[in-house]
Amino acid sequence: MSVRQSLLAILDQGPCYGYQLRAEFDRRTGSTWPLNVGQIYNTLERLERDGLVQKGDIDEQGHVYWRITAAGSVEAAEWLRSPVPRQPGTRDELAIKLALAATLPGADVTGVIRAQRRASLAHLRSLQGAADPEPAGAEELAKSLVIDAMIFSAEAELRWLDHAQQLLARHPGPELHLELSAERPKRGRPAKASV
Known part of the structure; x- marks a missing residue:
């Protein structure tokens, strides 16, 4: 924004x-x-x-x-007049958190999804409670437009969580877990020379 x-x-x-x-x-x-x-x-x-x-x-x-x-x-x-540009890639903390949890050994990815679904559902219900189905004036209409966008976003998040859970269910077990790579990146802080 x-x-x-x-x-x-x-x-x-x-x-x-x-x-x-x-x-x-x-x-x-x-x-x-x-x-x-x-x-x-x-x-x-x-x-x-x-x-x-x-x-x-x-x-x-x-x-x-x-x-x-x-x-x-x-x-x-x-x-x-211009459309709002959408950024390539994601900085969505939830998507990043779930991707990391899915690949970390010992992480309870199902628990992550379950906890997020509860929070997202509570957020959606709160938004729905604040929504005005028949806005009367300009200020009410403006508020309704923003709250409706937030409701659609919350609904999309819940659909995405369902999708993520189904996708992860098709790939159970440790084959998704990634160990730390033994390959070292070419760049990095060089070791200090001993004096």
Whole structure:
């Protein structure tokens, strides 16, 4: 998720100060991803450095209003038009954990799946409880879109866990376990020469 482009898209609607940007982001995403105000101000400073926003008026409370530049409006519009790129490979901790558990001698991969399934199911039920099947206004609709995406993701995780369990059941026993390789990588820290 790009905080940078999200802030630009909000600023494209009109000038805002930092806490106001945080409130607008929360309002427009159903408060499902809290941003801290320090992150917002750091991002604003980088956006200013890049010529995408500039400091504007200061109100009587001392709030500095940030304004989007023409270049910032172009970047915000481009971001909204462009698909979200998916990264090659995975940094999904669960997938990596399960792959490691499946190949480590003595690891209880079935227990890993069982514990994750319980947690994932509890998470799914929590999300379903927070879902609004008939959102009434813009803020409710925004929250519903984000929660629905989280529900679909949780359902996909449960389907993947079922798939992983079936795949592992077809390959029982120690043939999956990997011992440490005797082959040494070519790179590494050289041994220190003795003096």
